[in-house]
Amino acid sequence: MTDLNATVDESLIPIFSSSSCTDDGGGAEDGDEDEAGEAGQSSTPQPISALKRKNKSKGTAARGPTALPRNRGNGFEEYYADPPMTPAEAVEEKQEIYHPDIPFEKRMQSCIQRYRSRRRLQHNRVYFFDEYLFLGGVDTSQGAYTGLDPKELKQLTAAQRKEATSRHVIHEGSSAGDRFYDGDATKWTVDFSSVVAGFFSTTIIPLTGLQSGPLEEAIDVVENFLRYILHHEVCPEYEEDVKGAMKICQAAREEWPMLNALQTALPGLFNLAATELFSTPDASDWAFHLFKVHDGFEAKPVFYSCIAMLEDTTPFEYLSEHRATLREQYECTVEVATVTPPSEGTIQRFNCLQVMTKEGTQNLPLAPIGTVTLRHAVIEDGWVHPDTPHPLATKDIELYFEQNILENFRPGMKMALEIGEIGGGIAFVKSIRNIVPSFYTFLPQELMRGFKPPRENDRPAPSIHNPTAEDNQAVED
Incomplete structure (x- = not known):
């Protein structure tokens, strides 16, 4: 503390x-x-008429x-x-x-x-x-x-x-x-x-x-x-x-x-697919247990379809030339700097998208994807946390989220995340530990709710001559 x-x-x-x-x-x-x-008012019941006169x-x-x-x-x-x-x-x-x-x-x-x-x-x-x-x-x-x-x-x-x-x-x-x-x-x-x-x-x-x-x-x-x-x-x-x-x-x-x-919308299909492909999802993570996956969901077609539909072709070109593997994974606390919704062109491409699964062609409801730019931040909560951030956690991070998730983000909101990076500027959310509003403030007065001032104890402490002194005090109390 x-x-x-x-x-x-x-x-x-x-x-x-x-x-x-x-x-x-x-x-x-x-x-x-x-x-x-x-x-000082008497508790003796009074006649209703007397009470009415008094109130009047x-x-x-x-x-x-x-x-x-x-x-x-x-x-x-x-x-x-x-x-x-x-x-x-x-x-x-x-x-x-x-x-x-x-x-x-x-x-x-x-x-x-x-x-x-x-x-x-x-x-x-x-x-x-x-x-x-x-x-x-x-x-x-x-x-x-x-x-x-x-x-x-x-x-x-x-x-x-x-x-x-x-x-x-x-x-x-x-x-x-x-x-x-x-x-x-x-x-x-x-x-x-x-x-x-x-x-x-x-x-x-x-x-x-x-x-x-x-x-x-x-x-x-x-x-x-x-x-x-x-x-x-x-x-x-x-x-x-x-x-x-x-x-x-x-x-x-x-x-x-x-x-x-956001509790029911996070992490979104894209981040869930990336986690299943390149890491191990943790069911106990904040919000993940509330997120409902659509029938027919398969991680690989969802992940690569979303990358292919992006307006920025850099991630797709990187995956075309490199084998997709998890390069870095780290925990960090970040603040939402900017929210970039999907462009009209991206929305139209996602509306025309049909995802092929093992069971045949299914029109999975993949929402258009935009980006959130995050910068390093701190969430104070009254506990002492070792300040040992991963070197990559101090740079600006860009994450992909579906449109319905982006609508509920505001600049200034803070999150404690575990992030995985694949390369080519592609990063995904593996887990979410906490998320707080843009006005989040922790006041030291919160720590004083159960505080009791110390008082002197004039009773003798335990010693070799009286090792049970504390036990006797408890009995006396």
């Missing part, structure tokens, strides 16, 4: 400082967020100036817009809450509190939002403020009560420990884009399984929060960075479905 302190100064990013309400959903699921979280008496004014009206949905509907503020509320925000002279951390903490009052985060959205805040260095542990007098809390409005019992904390100083933002500018920097990129690169995978529904919910809650920051001019000094973070949200919305599609 790398030394966290040695890497933390570039990427542990408190993009927002934060605060939030104590209820898990930012309000009860039925939309009555205020009464559900009231401290609670107007928006009693729930706080920034509370979301019940008839406004949950704040995530399509075309949703925040209700207009009164002139007094606008002046308060501009001069007392988000004034540029107020430290960035305090402005963001107020922003999170008011945002949560204007949204009803329910179900998965609560969890996604908490994980996003944690990645930015915000303490999202339960019960950050406890021991408050319930009698005092009852005198507050719902919005004030949420602020007083906030469980999202931005620490200032040593109280943060080693896991959270502590105000140290040498270890932390404000970078909205990097935190969003880190969240949608690594954190989102175990949270959603990259299923379309949960994935869209996660993107929606982060994008909604960033839009709120811009709308209320919370930190104008980072406006461009926030806009960049919103672009990453859109990139995540586009690229993760593309990567899901």
Whole structure:
């Protein structure tokens, strides 16, 4: 493992400082967020008529100036817009809450509190939002403020009560420990884009399984929060960075479905045929077990037919004069530099192609082939990998892929591959270990999820006089 302190100064990013309400959903699921979280309320069942009278008496004014009206949905509907503020509320925000002279951390903490009052985060959205805040260095542990007098809390409005019992904390100083933002500018920097990129690169995978529904919910809650920051001019000094973070949200919305599609499309018939002819395929490789081979597939006619149909005749001329053998095979990590789809002439030739097999003439659905140019890259993941690339892995590589695969590649995407080279500029993919989107970012804060600070042990260590000292300690504990 790398030394966290040695890497933390570039990427542990408190993009927002934060605060939030104590209820898990930012309000009860039925939309009555205020009464559900009231401290000190008796659990004795009350008559329905009494509950109705109580709910009816609670107007928006009693729930706080920034509370979301019940008839406004949950704040995530399509075309949703925040209700207009009164002139007094606008002046308060501009001069007392988000004034540029107020430290960035305090402005963001107020922003999170008011945002949560204007949204009803329910179900998965609560969890996604908490994980996003944690990645930015915000303490999202339960019960950050406890021991408050319930009698005092009852005198507050719902919005004030949420602020007083906030469980999202931005620490200032040593109280943060080693896991959270502590105000140290040498270890932390404000970078909205990097935190969003880190969240949608690594954190989102175990949270959603990259299923379309949960994935869209996660993107929606982060994008909604960033839009709120811009709308209320919370930190104008980072406006461009926030806009960049919103672009990453859109990139995540586009690229993760593309990567899901690549799981069933890779490696393609050409690369599979080349692997069967010149190497040994590994069924455990990423995506290979999901790729479905058409009936009548034979490696040799597929491989040589594809080479013959290429617009560039150099590979065909090389195979006509040389015996095709595997010359090099190596692992490398690469980044997509350019994607070149097949030309119109190539597409027409493939449409006219019929492949002869042992069972007779069959029109195998061979898709037109284009190229992807790859350059050397690195995929960081928190583990230390020996930097011993094959000499050929540092040069630009050109690989052949079918048209449906090329459509799902974007410049900037990275892959960990095992590549075989035949000669004459012909290379093929033998195996795929990993593939990540173009915005992929690994943040050291990911390593701090299960971190527990070390503590001194004042108990004696084992010695020749007491060799079972550790066993006795375990019994005592």
